[in-house]
Amino acid sequence: MALPKYKTSRANTHSRRANWKTQAAATVTCPNCGAPALPHMACPSCGMYRGRVYRDAIRSQFSK
Numbered sequence: 001m002a003l004p005k006y007k008t009s010r011a012n013t014h015s016r017r018a019n020w021k022t023q024a025a026a027t028v029t030c031p032n033c034g035a036p037a038l039p040h041m042a043c044p045s046c047g048m049y050r051g052r053v054y055r056d057a058i059r060s061q062f063s064k
């Protein structure tokens with residue numbers, strides 16, 4: 001295993017971490033209600049995914 005010879009300077013650490021940025025989540029438009037939804041997920045507005053309603057399954061999952 002190679003070992004670093006020198007400690008990484010604070011400036012190097014900070015300049016590297018300065019490039020960490022957040023990105024907006026990619027969304028698709030729900031074909032049922034037109035609301036933005038995450039791809040490959042049931043629509044948060046109407047609960048539809050690939051022609052089936054998954055809202056009851058989602059509710060029971062989060063109402064424990």
Ligand SMILES: [Zn+2]
Pocket residue numbers: 030031032033034035043044045046047048
């Ligand atoms: Zn929808």
